[in-house]
Amino acid sequence: QNLDQDRVGLFKNHLYLFKENLITGFGYDQYKDNEFVIKMAETFRVAPYLRDSHAHNQYLQVMSGTGLFGLIAFLG
Numbered sequence: 001q002n003l004d005q006d007r008v009g010l011f012k013n014h015l016y017l018f019k020e021n022l023i024t025g026f027g028y029d030q031y032k033d034n035e036f037v038i039k040m041a042e043t044f045r046v047a048p049y050l051r052d053s054h055a056h057n058q059y060l061q062v063m064s065g066t067g068l069f070g071l072i073a074f075l076g
Helices: 003-020 035-043 058-075
Strands: none
Touching: 003 035, 003 058
16 A cells, blocks of 8 residues: 555545534544554554554644634634
8 A cells, every 4th residue: 555545544534523513523632542543543544653643634633632613713
């Protein structure tokens, strides 16, 4: 698997997390240690060395972590 596929997987993973927690997000920086987030990364076929990695997109990172409230504050 190449790095581009892994980043697409990370993008899909964080987008899924945002969709599941639209208002409040999944939790700031939860992608690092949360077992559910890492398990979802496995589902989206992210390589093991990137499963605890951020979304590689600041807006998506904020959205998945803090939801719409956090995104609005970030954009402000």
